[in-house]
Amino acid sequence: MRHFLLFSLSLLLSAGAVAQQVQLKGLFGSSAMLEIDGRQRLLKAGQKSPEGVKLLEATTKHARVLIDGREQKLTLDAPVAASYAEASRAEIRLTPDGRGHYSTNAWVNGRSVAMMVDTGATVIAFNYPTARRLGLNLERAEPIHVSTANGIARAYKVNLDSVTIGGIKLHNVEATVHADDFPQITLLGNSFLSRVDMEQQGGVLILRARN
Template identity: 40%
Template sequence: MALAVERLVVEALFANKVMVSIDGKRRMLKPGKASPEGVLLISSDSRQALIEVDGKRDTYNLGRHVSSSYSEPERQSAKVWRDETGSFTILGSINGRTVQFLLDTGATAVAMSGVEARRLGIAYKRKGTPIAVGTASGMARAYEVTLREVRVGAITRRGVRGFIIEGNSPTQVLLGMSFLSQLTMQDKGAYLLLESRF
């Protein structure tokens, strides 16, 4: 039996799948398979989704709330362009210093090499917590830190969780989920549109 849905927000749109928040719970919907709350995706592309809620079908755009009385505030955004390798990269800053980010939804935090951290003036050995992280080459020694400020486009987040990995890898700073989880993502083909959810 379907549960009453009070709040539904579309967070990311893709061809034939959509990421939504249902009463605060994040779900990935695919056509024909209802969520535990009874929300059913009929169809979707990178612009909109046709979703059935409580037996009623309606078209949803990115960020749209199920309640027509909801007034969405202006949101911060950034365009992350796809490079020649198919990866999404963007210039941004950490603690006010410019860095090249590689968007990586598989990374749990904003991650960088020890070499990059020293360039940015991050005293990770003194202020960080020693940890071990898994990399493409196996386990590596790292430090968990709190980054004072991370900025991409018009989006600024403070107190972002970061990993500093000893050595010179990764060669680019990974923009991971400690930053991305607070945003919606919409695939526009040539670029990915990031927008703050509040």
């Protein structure tokens, strides 16, 4: 399953007398998704965009671009260019898979887990094996019953210390743990989504931290 976590890293560069905004949206092998002055461009190494931005190199960790004779390195983890300007609000961008689902990688209490965005889910929902792998303590969790596509099921209500997706980190997030292996992938429900701003642009789902 191909899921790409797309980060928004903004770099303000000077192109002649006109300021040009270049954002790294994602890395895909030897290609990189850039947003240049609001237009998304998927470039392969060696290609130049209509705006004059050339992708010199793309790896799984960074992209090197050339703008007006100036070479800059963009990464998904941290900015390295001196002219980098940090966005006022943390933002991530997710593209849909072949079924139209948005998936991403999250950190729950410091441990990694794949999640699928589900606006119909009231809270984040884990299956029991995933909860055990994440080290969630269910001994003091509140037993509850939840409604699923297969009927009423036993579950546990828990509060997560932290949930981090990209640069967005929330504390004390409500979740449920099902007593079986449903759902197969953890559902990113409204206990997280209702605390961020969401927007869709051209099929891309944008999550932004609130000030």
